[in-house]
Amino acid sequence: MPTLDVHYFAILREQRGQSQEKLTTAAATPAALYEELRARHGFTLPGNRVRAAVNDAFVEAAAPLRDGDRIVFIPPVAGG
Amino acid sequence: MPTLDVHYFAILREQRGQSQEKLTTAAATPAALYEELRARHGFTLPGNRVRAAVNDAFVEAAAPLRDGDRIVFIPPVAGG
């Protein structure tokens, strides 16, 4: 199972209580990993309102995850 | 015949060689007065490209002219 470096921002960071964690998971995609984490940490945002970036680039929800990837979950943005 | 206070700006001022003159005219409208002045001073702009203001407000080409009016002929504008 891959070990991932997971980063959280904004509402996810607050709900997780930290901005980063390393974890080993059976989840093969960002969508699957988000559902796993959402169940574990009680994230209020449903997966269809969260995007993901892997290694600092936006990816699709069904993109593959590889050992050592840095994954960031991106809540709905609100710049400006 | 009314006596008018005529003011010129920009290309009309340069072609007239002065910015202002008083004159007494049989012209009853700005359009007629412009044609009279154009013939006299060799203005290059045809009347259909010049607007008029009387007493500091835009007027139609066929507006009446009254004794003592201050009339300004307005070449095509180019602000900004």
Place this chain on the structure above:
Amino acid sequence: MDTFRLSPQGIDPAALQRTLADLRAGACVTFEGWVRNRNEGQPVQSLEYEAYAVLAEAEGARILAEARARFALLGAAAVHRVGHLALGELAVWVGVTAEHRGDAFDACRYIIDEAKARLPIWKKEHYVDGATAWINCATRGDHGGAGAMPPA
């Protein structure tokens, strides 16, 4: 309140923008018109603006009032230079504030579009080769607009 001014001196955009400060505003859009070094292919050396001041100021105030009626604005100001301007100088400044950016963009554009079309202000270009021209006053073609005087 909204102001439109002609200025024979250099325009200070930062000072103008400060007059628009408003804690209700989420958006401020400004337009600056700069004297550029070329127009329709000809190298320009400087510009002169001449205004029919009384009517330009009245018409400028009308344009700002129209913008306020059409868009949800909080503030609006505009200044147009007159006199002789060098390359790169600020010729016209328009600034508007609104709660939301759509109104601010639309109003700023409305004001500068109307100002260019309606203010009795004229521009004389001085070219590098020594020639000059009053812009829009060439006599080829025929571009009479509303209110223009038909041939007698």
Place this chain on the structure above:
Amino acid sequence: MDTFRLSPQGIDPAALQRTLADLRAGACVTFEGWVRNRNEGQPVQSLEYEAYAVLAEAEGARILAEARARFALLGAAAVHRVGHLALGELAVWVGVTAEHRGDAFDACRYIIDEAKARLPIWKKEHYVDGATAWINCATRGDHGGAGAMPPA
């Protein structure tokens, strides 16, 4: 060249605009986003912006490049604040120059619209009554966009 930056310090719009000086430019349009004292009826006391910096800067640079490809621009720059901002502070600045004003307005608007929609930046509002909220992160309704993750 075009630059997009995040800034933890106050933005200096005059200095940014000077970087766009260009004798070929006839038009400079700027957008400023200000922290306003009310949002959807609630009195706001301050704002916090948090950014995923690496991706925000990459995406910001992409947005400027897209604007340059779509419009006839001479220059473009944008800066977005991060950190805690007071009412009236400048949160985002966008400036573009072009020969003609149509391109400048359209490009400035394109950049701020895309920036608001795409940059991984989050806004937390602090209200006068002490409550806070991450904007757009309420969980009523369902506004998933392209790339959002469907329910597993």
